[in-house]
Amino acid sequence: MIVGFLLYPLVYEALLATPAAPFAEAFLPAITFMVVVLYMGLFAMSFDFVSGYTGYLSFGHAAFFGTGAYFVVLAANGQVPGVPGGTPFMITLLLGATLAGLLALVIGSVSFRLTGVYFAMITLGFAQVIYELIRSWGYVSTNPTEGATVSGDALAIGVPYVDALSLDVGRLTGESVENLLGLGIDLSATVVSYYALGVVVVGCYFAMQRIIHSPFGRVMIAIRENEERARAVGYPTYRFKLAAFAISGFFGAIAGGIFAAYSRSVAPDGTFYFLVTADALITTIVGGFGTLAGPIYGTLFNQGLEDVLSTESGGIATLLREGLPPSVLEADLFGVSLELFVNTAVDGRAPLYLGIIFVLFVLFVPNGILGTLRDRLGGTVGKRLPYHLRRYRR
C-alpha cells in the first residue's frame, strides 16, 4: 500500500505525458484528490481505531478533527494564549492533538457510562454543541460561521527549527522541487505536500497499528468481543475505553491539523459538522471496520469516485464531452440526448452513486474491502498474499 502511494504521483504525471492522458485524467484521481485521501483517510483510521476495535461508534468524532484544525490555524495566527505566533507547525500540531485527546477524556468520561446507540448519540450531541459554539465564537474571526484563515507564512512539515529538514505545505503556498536529486524530476507544490502529509499519515498509521498489536490493543478487541467477560478477567474496561478514545481523538486531531496546514483555512462546516464524521463512517464501512488500513482504501474509493464523476480535474463527463463527436452527443434516445444524460446523471453526481454503493456494501460486503480480502486470504494481505501467489504459481 505504501509503495503504491509513494509511486502514484510519479506514475500519474508520467501517464499525463502519454497519449493515454485523457483516460488517466478521467479515471485516475488527481493528486489534489489524493491529498484529501491522506488526511481524510487518517481521520477515518482514527475513527476506526476506537469504533472498529472497541465496538463503540463515536458519532461525534468530528469534534477532534475540528479541534486539531482550528488549533493549528489559531496558533499560526498567534491567537492561542501561551503559544506565540511563529511556533513551528509540528509543535502546534502536537499541542492541538494533545488538546483533542484531553477533550476526548472529558467527552468519554460521560459518554462511556452508556453503550450502543446511546453512546453514539451522546458523542454526537457533544460534537454538535461544540460545532454551534465554534460557529458563533467571535474570537476565531470576524465571521466565525465562515471560519478562519492562516494569515502568515506557509506551515512546514518536518523537524521544527531546522529549515533544511522541513517542507512548506499547501496547494498555493507549498514548496515545489525542481530536478529532484539530479534525476530530472520536478515536483509541484501539490505533490510535495502530498509526500509531506503522507509521511505524517504513515507515521500515525504505524503508531496506531503498534498500539493495536500491543497488550492494550488486545484488551480493546476483548472489550469489543465481550466487554462483560473482559471485566470478569480483571480489566477496568471503562479506563481502557477512555484511553482508546483519547488516543483516537489525538490522531483525529492530527488529521484535522494537516488538513488545516494544507488548505490554510478552516470552517465549522468542513471540520466540526457531523457530516465529517459521516464521511469517516461511510469510508470505514466501505474499507472494512476493525482493519485500521481499510478506511484508507474506503477513502480512496470515495475520493476516486468523486474525482471520476467531477469535472474539476478531468473526469468521465469531460472525457465524453471532449472525446465524442457532436452528432453522438446530440443524438436523441427516448427523448434524452447523451449530453443531457452526462450533465444530469454523471457530472458531479458522486454522492448519489456513493449512497447506492454504500447500501450495496452494507448488504453484500459487510466486512468492507480489506475485511473481505483478509477473510478470503485467511489473514492480513501482507502475510497471506505471497503464500497464495506461490501456490498459484505452482
Add this chain to the structure above:
Amino acid sequence: MTTLELDGVHTYYGESHILQGLSLSVEEGEIVALVGRNGVGKTTTLRTALGLTPPREGTVWFDGTDVTGMEPHEIAARGMGWVPEERRVFSHLTVAENLRVAAHSAADPDARIAEAYELFPALDRFADKEAGDLSGGQQQMLAIARGMVGDNDLLLVDEPSEGLAPQIVEDVVEALRAASADTTMVLVEQNFRLAMDLADRFYLVDHGVVVEAGETAGVTSEDERIRRYLTA
C-alpha cells in the same frame, strides 16, 4: 478456610427478584455444585459473586473480604475466575492471545500459559488460530484454560457441558478435575449426574433460595428430596 460466602443475598434483574435471600459457603479446595431447574438463579448466583449483577441486599465474602459492591475487575483481581456459559471466548483473538489477555494478573504468565498448554495439548496446536474458528469442545477447553491461567483462588464454572457431544464432555470433565487440583471451584451444571460425579458438595437451588444441601456421595436424582425440585 472459607473461600466464598454469600449471606442472605437478594439480586434483581430490573424488577425481577431472582435471588431471594440465598446463602451458601464454599471451603478452600472444594468443588461445590449448584443444581436446580432452569431459571432458578444458579447463573445469577455466580454473577452476583463476581459483581456482574450486584446484590441489592446481603453480603458476598471472598477470601475473608467483603466484596459486596466492588467492581467485577476488582473482584477478579483478587483471584476469582469465571468460565461463562456458552463459552464466550474472544473469537477474533487467537488462542494464545486469549490466554495472554487472561493471564495478565498472574505472577508468572508464561509459566501459567505453559501449564495450560500441557493440560490441553490441543490448544497448543492451535495457538495461532482465532478462537472463533475452534470447535465447541476446543472453545470450552480454552474457556477453562483461560479461567485457570490467572492464578485464581476460585473458579466459577457455568454449564461446562452445555451443547457438547458426550465424548467431548468426558474430556471437559477431565479438564475440570485437573483444574480443581489447585483451585476451589463452584460448578453450575444441568447434568445432575455429572455434577454429582465432579463435586464434593452440592446446593440445590429453587426460586432463588437454597432448598437442599449436602455431600454429593451417594446422592442420585431419584432421591425424593432432590427429584421434586428437578422435575417440572
